[in-house]
Amino acid sequence: MKAIDINCDLGEGFGPYHMGDDETLLDIVTSANIACGFHAGDPVIMGTTxxxxxxxxxxxxxxxxxxxxAGFGRRPIQxxxxxxxxxxLYQLGALHAIAHAAGASIKHLTLHGALGxxxxxDQDVADTVHGAVKSFDPTIRILTLPGTVAERSARSHGLPVSTMFLxxxxxxxxxxxxSRKLPGAVIHDPAAITDRVRLVVTEGRVTSITGKSVPVEAKSILVHGDTRxxxxxxxxxxxxxRNCGGTVAPLSKIA
Structure with missing residues (x-):
């Protein structure tokens, strides 16, 4: 069984307001998706994270x-x-400066909420974002859902891509x-989450909300830091x- 990355959305507080237990999560996950100050986060939180x-x-x-x-980035903006x-570019530049000063670099990118x-x-949205990423740093890996416009767009721009499962x-x-507006959109039940991850890791599929078996290829599994x-x-x-015989490691080590 090959290694799989665990990525998590972190640094999503603002000023004195905190969102999630970032310190503990960073002891478990292997990749951190750090908010860049628009939907959440600020320079101090970005640096700390x-x-x-x-x-x-x-x-x-x-x-x-x-x-x-105010809407935590979950409302589309024209x-x-x-x-x-x-x-x-503004958000990439901000995180790049903070990471560079700390001796690190941006390894990957994920899109949050409505933008994701x-x-x-949306082909135009995907192409615009990926074109900007390519102009900034064509080595940044795009983390996105498999079989989507976003995956195809990133690959067409020559960006490295890894698909993920949520x-x-x-x-x-x-x-x-x-949609988060619908019941059952966010899953909290430990048994259900365990079964879903096992199915993705061992068989490369997920059961949809209607009971259909949907193929999913995932090099990384996402946990939302703000989920209860x-x-x-x-x-x-x-x-x-690990129980399925796999290991966990950052994408930079396995992709």
Whole structure:
């Protein structure tokens, strides 16, 4: 069984407000998707999270989203291509400066909330973001859902790509995420999460919210740092991978 990365959205507080137990999660996961100050995060939190990740050998990645702190980046914002590209570069540049000062570099990128969901289905959004990433650093790895517009777009731009599975989110029959507005979209039950991860790791598939078997190829498994019980979920994911005969390691070590 090959090694699998566990990635997690971190650094999503703001000022004195904290979101999730980042310190504990960084002892479990292997890649950190660090909020870059738009949907969440600020320069101090970004720096603290970067240094904490480095000290544990966890990969540093950028987690970019729309400028929507009040909505936690989960509301789509209409932008033209120039605005979206500039927004992408702004967030990458901010994290790059902080990571570089700490002796690290950005290894990967994930898109947050509404921006991520749009990238799965909207060619223009995906191409604009990936074009900006390529112009900034063509070695940054794109983490996204398999079989989506986003995956195809990233590959067409010559960017390295790794596909991922979201342990705590329900899937529809097309392999996309079920809207958080619908019941059952976020999964908290430990037994259900364990079964889902085991199925992905051993058989490369997930059962959709309607009961359909959907193929999923995943080099990385995502745990949302803001999900209730995120630490326990991360432990479940790690332990399930190991119980299936696999190992866990950062994408930079296995991709």
């Amino acid at each position: 970067v240094r904490a990740a480095i000290s544990r050998g966890v990969d540093v990645g950028a987690h970019i989203g729309y400028p929507d702190r 932008m033209d291509a120039r605005e979206l590209a500039a927004m992408t 969901n749009l990238s799965f289905v 342990a705590d989110r329900a899937y529809d029959d097309q392999g996309l995420l079920v 019980g995120a630490v326990d979920i991360a432990k479940l994911v790690r332990d399930t991978i």
